[in-house]
Amino acid sequence: MxxxxxxxxxxxxxxxxxxxxxxxxxxxxxxxxxxxxxxxxxxxxxxxxxxxxxxxxxxxxxxxxxxxxxxxxxxxxxxxxxxxxxxxxxxxxxxxxxxxxxxxxxxxxxxxxxxxxxxxxxxxxxxxxxxxxxxxxxxxxxxxxxxxxxxxxxxxxxxxxxxxxxxxxxxxxxxxxxxxxxxxxxxxxxxxxxxxxxxxxxxxxxxxxxxxxxxxxxxxxxxxxxxxxxxxxxxxxxxxxxxxxxxxxxxxxxxxxxxxxxxxxxxxxxxxxxxxxxxxxxxxxxxxxxxxxxxxxxxxxxxxxxxxxxxxxxxxxxESQNGCDVxxxxxxxxxxxxxxxxxxxxxxxxxxxxxxxxxxxxxxxxxxxxxxxxxxGKKPSPSSPLINTEISQETDLSDLAGYYVNGGTGIVSIENIDGVLTGRIPEMDVKSPMKILSDNSIAFGDTGLVFKPTTDTDKAVFLCYMGNYFMGPVSAVSPEPVSSVWRQRTGRYEGAGFIDAVDLSFDEKMGVLTLLIESETDGNMRFALTELSDDLLKVQGYGRNMGNIIEYSLSESGEILKYGGCDFVKRN
Structure with a gap:
């Protein structure tokens, strides 16, 4: 062979x-x-x-x-x-x-x-x-x-x-x-x-x-x-x-x-x-x-x-550029x-x-x-596939509005704001009218961020790109019942290192536990969580930064959340 x-x-x-x-x-x-x-x-x-x-x-x-x-x-x-x-x-x-x-x-x-x-x-x-x-x-x-x-x-x-x-x-x-x-x-x-x-x-x-x-x-x-x-x-x-x-x-x-x-x-x-x-x-x-x-x-x-x-x-x-493999x-x-x-x-x-x-x-x-x-020797670029901006048709809104999560953006909301389909990523300070492209992709205004629909897998509804850069699959946030055990553990947990702190909270609007990652070096990002057991949570979604299992424990220092290999101690 x-x-x-x-x-x-x-x-x-x-x-x-x-x-x-x-x-x-x-x-x-x-x-x-x-x-x-x-x-x-x-x-x-x-x-x-x-x-x-x-x-x-x-x-x-x-x-x-x-x-x-x-x-x-x-x-x-x-x-x-x-x-x-x-x-x-x-x-x-x-x-x-x-x-x-x-x-x-x-x-x-x-x-x-x-x-x-x-x-x-x-x-x-x-x-x-x-x-x-x-x-x-x-x-x-x-x-x-x-x-x-x-x-x-x-x-x-x-x-x-x-x-x-x-x-x-x-x-x-x-x-x-x-x-x-x-x-x-x-x-x-x-x-x-x-x-x-x-x-x-x-x-x-x-x-x-x-x-x-x-x-x-x-x-x-x-x-x-x-x-x-x-x-x-x-x-x-x-x-x-x-x-x-x-x-x-x-x-x-x-x-x-x-x-x-x-x-x-x-x-x-x-x-x-x-x-x-x-x-x-x-x-x-x-x-x-x-x-x-x-x-x-x-x-x-x-x-x-x-x-x-x-x-x-x-x-x-x-990659491909001007018909050549790169x-x-x-x-x-x-x-x-x-x-x-x-x-x-x-x-x-x-x-x-x-x-x-x-x-x-x-x-x-x-x-x-x-x-x-x-x-x-540059070849002419294809014309833009843009066919509509600021989509406001009710049928489009009902199909696309909701909460999504991606490893490069964290949680994304797509909402009907005054009749205009609007994408929001609060941790990235993004709030932009959506644009629809000829391939049914949706673009976050002029930010370069694009969600492309996919039907090839039941694990994602979109694939996310920033320009030509692939940022991974986009999954719909899945509302999850949360036990009283985990509700009592919500709060801010602080660490020392690449990530400064994580904040565990329950979002009533989405109906899901979320984890806010705070990093002075890399910026902030929020993820949706699924409860696996009394001691384990899992980050929803697939791709980079997704899927991590978060562990809870008690120590002499207090309540501990372990995320990304690091321990974070509860401060409130």
Whole structure:
């Protein structure tokens, strides 16, 4: 069976190479110079417009480097220091691509099997389950964020001092948590799942995660600037962070190193992009065999209705731009943001990183797409599907009005306010007349938020998008009877860490217990809850931030709610 699989991959590779050779021609030096100048002007104009303090960029076109440099400043006090091509930027979750490549190397040499249960290699890993939830999780599930583990997990997210081994206890930490649904059910972005993969790498390779990434990716490619993690706050040549020029505190040290701690320079970004493009074209195998990299680009979630039109390979997100397949990933570790995309059939690679909250992922994604448009040659955009605004017909109101919940928005109400269908998300300060689109999607005014109807699953009524970004399924809030036991436990519970507090309350209008998550770092969000027992509640809905099981207990400190791996103590 394995030989047949490799044979299929081989012929797919040959077909891919034929397309590639026919579509990518050598870029002349003059054309390269012209493209570089236009791209640099575009980047600089966007930096000036948004007030971004510093940005580092690597752009490859026709398999040749056309931009490898820094823009703006890496420090403003006590003196202004420019971003150079060697300045290091935190790249956040683009780190996951390096972790995934390490996993694929171990699969190539026969050390692991992507379709084996992770407990084959981490036998002490035993998450709890409620009801009939299946606890089997494959490595493939983890690579695609379909593990069924709670995605809202914040225990020890940031650390006071560097600890390269803290994540090596992830299997034990997650064994204290409940599975939220069967693996493979829905995409739910999960940092702790990648820490579990990092623990696997450290366990089976005989090296630490840091040693493995350095020895098997950085060193073979000559990525001499790169760091797997910060070892101190005095690390030389690391950019500071800002909000429109004003210095910001950094997330210096995080527990989930395999999910988001790597630092890269423009020079090393360029090296990495060119290797991915050369490998995908069958011209290099320094870190992976070409067929292995192509398998990472293959669609993994084609039979997952709750994922809607969202496409993911083995960690690479799959998009389409101007008729070309795009393989990409972004990263966020405020105030640092990054976006990476490669378009193999055009020999294009783009990697941008910002050191400023003004240059967040929305801005970098837009800039990355504009650069790709310049290099590919932009095609006309389709006309807007908008056919009505401010829907007020009684039939539409009766069909759509109600309460909904989504992992990116929390609870959403759609109401008839003075005859106008209006969407409200109080925690996000959204109150907007709805617009209906030609595909029967409903848009929240001009916010970019869109609910698209789905009939492919009984677990959701809409799929939520912010622009082109998939935010997960939208489920109708289910009113639930609440026992007197839980009514007595309502109130504010405070913690210390990434989440400041949670507020448990009963909403009479919706007829459901709700949990308000309060985070100065990440904003507030409210979720609907279902009572499972006298000690357990479950967050309603599917996707990122959904499904978490909340545990109640008593301790010497008082009444405790455990949510996202963290304990919160009741204060009123």
């Amino acid at each position: 394995k030989d047949i699989k490799h044979g299929v991959v081989f012929f797919r590779l040959i077909f891919f190479l034929i397309i590639l050779i026919s579509s990518v021609s050598c870029v002349s030096s003059s054309a390269k110079k012209d493209k570089a100048q236009v791209v640099e002007q575009l980047i600089q104009s966007r930096i000036d417009k948004q007030g971004i303090t510093g940005l580092t960029a690597a752009v490859v076109y026709g398999d040749q480097s056309i931009v490898t440099r820094g823009f703006g400043l890496r420090e403003t006090v006590p003196e202004q220091l420019p971003v150079t091509e060697h300045t290091l930027f935190q790249i956040g979750s683009v780190t996951k691509i390096f972790t995934a490549i390490a996993i694929m190397q171990l699969e190539e040499n026969g050390t692991i099997d992507l379709d084996a249960d992770i407990r084959t290699y981490l036998p002490e890993f035993h998450p709890k389950s409620f009801g009939t939830v299946n606890k089997e999780i494959t490595i493939r599930n983890l690579l695609t964020h379909h593990s069924g583990l709670p995605s809202a997990y914040f225990k020890d997210f940031t650390l006071e001092a560097p600890d390269p081994d803290a994540f090596m206890d992830t299997s034990n930490m997650l064994s204290e948590e409940y599975m939220v649904w069967d693996s493979g059910t829905v995409f739910a972005y999960n940092n702790s799942g990648f820490s579990l993969l990092g623990e696997l790498i450290g366990r089976v390779s005989g090296s630490t995660y840091e040693e493995y990434i350095t020895d098997h990716i950085f060193t073979p490619l000559g990525m001499h600037d790169s760091l797997v993690m910060l070892s101190s706050k005095d690390e030389p040549n690391v950019s500071g962070g800002f909000t429109r020029g004003e210095p910001e505190d950094l997330m210096w040290f995080i527990k989930d190193i395999p999910a988001g701690s790597i630092l890269l320079s423009a020079v090393d970004m360029d090296t990495f992009l060119r290797e991915l493009l050369n490998c995908s074209a069958g011209k290099s195998n320094r870190i992976l065999q070409p067929e292995t990299l192509l398998s990472m680009f293959s669609l993994q979630n084609m039979n997952t209705p709750l994922d809607g039109s969202f496409k993911i390979g083995l960690t690479f997100w799959i 393989f990409e990933h972004g990263g966020t570790i405020p105030p640092f943001y990054s976006e990476m995309e490669i378009i193999p059939e055009k020999g294009i690679g783009i990697f941008l990183a910002s050191n400023d909250n003004a240059g967040d992922n929305d801005q970098l994604t837009s800039l990355t797409m504009d650069i790709a448009d310049l290099l590919i």
